[in-house]
Amino acid sequence: MTIRTRLTLLFTLLVATLLLVFCLSIYYFSSLHRKNEFYNRLKAEAYASVELLFGKETISPELFKLLDRNQITVLYAEEIIIYNYLNEIIYESGTDYLAVDNEILNQVRLEKEVYFKQGQREIAGIFYTDKYNRYVVFTSAIDKYGYSKQANLALILSVGWLVMVLVVFYAGRIFSFNALQPITRVIRQVAKITASNLNLRVEEGKNEDEIKQLANTFNEMLNRLEEAFRAQRSFISHASHELRTPLTAISGQIEVALLADQSVAEYKAVLTSLHEDTQDIIRLSNGLLSLAGLSTDTLLTRYTSLRLDELLWQARSELLGSHPDYTIRIRLPEMPEDDAALFINGNALLLKAVFINLMENGCKFSPKKQVKVELAFEPQAFRITFTDEGIGIVAEDLPHIFEPFFRAANVGTIPGHGIGLSLARRIIDLHQGSITIHSVLKQGTTIAIILPRHF
Structure with a gap:
């Protein structure tokens, strides 16, 4: 069922229910009015009858019956019965429509006025007194014309x-069509957007309503998708280029080695070079796999409680194991009294990879091959700084330094692929932290990481 049909049915059901309640209310109050009006007529007939028959100025019962049968205002199937104090009938119109027992007579004497029904016949009983007599008068009739009006009103309603x-x-139907027309327009525009024309956008309109909010939200999603596609194409392009270089070198060295006989030492040199190129490809592939894996946020569920200072020492130990010529100094200016303040919620492998990468960069780009690491404790977070006295970064390159495969213009022949910092930023983002970089050309670089204690 479409939204248009659902809205139409709901709107119709709501209004139909309200109209039904309105019509039933009119019929109910009209029925009460008919009942009260007919009761008043019956009561008036009862008082008039007893006054004419037993009041100060009376007429004979025969004359009263004659007048009652021929008057214009006589009620349909009317019957009048008058009882004295001994429960004896002293007047009856003679139609025998009504049967009254002693219980009803006593009820009339107690309540003075009683109104009740027998089938379609409606009866009014009154207790009439004067100086000498006490009468119980019953007037009954069928409200033929009142019920006819009620039936006619019911039909009209x-x-x-x-x-x-x-x-x-x-x-x-018309209202829902007009109300959903902007959504239909959005649907038509969205149907035209494909992977090849992500630059198209949905028309937001001029009204400040939910349709504009929907269009605006969809356009923002398209912006993110377009950026993601652009990043994907850039990633594939850079990855292909970075992989092509070592593979081309490996292929060239193998071809040269096959052209002529060489000594064992020369073959060892070729194999050593091939091994280095292969290791470079492995490092690049690992970096690419890590970058792709982090984009799916699949490691978020592996967070545990970690002691941050121990993680820094572990990263230092692993890096020095592969590069014993590096110098890494870790400093903790103020150790907290409570060891619990050193713990953080995070992923040990990811954070250690960030620390190793930043330590390695500090040593790799520094002539002295050394880096200083400082862990500071803030009220709600940890601040970790990595400072080197290396070649620095050109100011124009700083805004792009965290982009995948980007390398500063002054790195020269220093090995690398431009993946490490983009990985570091992504990992810190996953830990709801921040990473900033400050660098002065030929003086050094300082990278600061802020990690919240709990998130």
């Missing part, structure tokens, strides 16, 4: 309700 429901249904 039923037909009117049905007609109005049909009108509301078609009006609801």
Whole structure:
């Protein structure tokens, strides 16, 4: 069922229910009015009858019956019965429509006025007294014309309700069509957007309503998708280029080695060079796999409680194991009294990879091959700084330093692929932290990491 049909049916059901309650209320109050009006007529007939028959100025019962049968205002199937204090009938109109027992007579004497029904016949009983007599008068009749009006009113209300429901249904169709027209327009525009034309955007319109919010949200999503596609194409392009270079070198060395006979030492040199190129490809592949894996946030569920200072010492130990010529100094200016303040919630492998990368960069780009690491404790976070006295970074390159495969213009022949810092930033983002870099050309670089204690 479409939204348009659902809205139409809900709108019709709501209005139909309200109209039905309105019509039933009119019928109910009209029925009460008819009942009260007819009771007043019956009561008036009762008082008039007893006054004419037993009041100060009386007429004979025969004359009263004659007048009662021929008056214009006589009620349909009317019957009048008058009882004295001994429960004896002293007047009856003679139609024998009504049967009254002693219980009802006593009820009338107690309550003075009683109104009740026998089938379609409605009866009014009154207790009439004067100086000498006490009478119980019953007047009964069938409200033929009142019920006819009620039936006619019921028919009018039923037909009117049905007609109005049909009108509301078609009006609801038109209303829902106009209300959903902007969404239909958005759907048509979205259907035209494919992977090859992500530059298209949905028209937001001029009204400040939910449709504009929907279009604006979808356009923002398209911006993110377009950026993701652009980054993907850039990633594939850079990855292909970075892989092509060592593979071309390996292929060239193998071809040269096959052209002529060489000594064992020469073959060893070729194999050594091939091994270095192969290791370079492995490091690049690992970096690419890590970068691709982090983009899916699959490691978020592996967070545990870690002691940050121990993680820094572990990273230092592993890096010195492969580069014993590096110098890494770790400093903790203020150790907290409580060891619990050293713990952080995070992923040990990811954070250690960041620390190793930043330590290695500090040593690799520094002539003295050394880096200083400082761990500071802030009220709600840890601050870790990596400082070197290396070649620094050109100011124009700083805004791009965290982009995948980007390398500063002054790195020269220093090995690397431009993946490490982009990986570091992604990992720190996953830990809801921040990473900033400050560098002065030929003086050194300082990278600062802020990690929240809990998130």
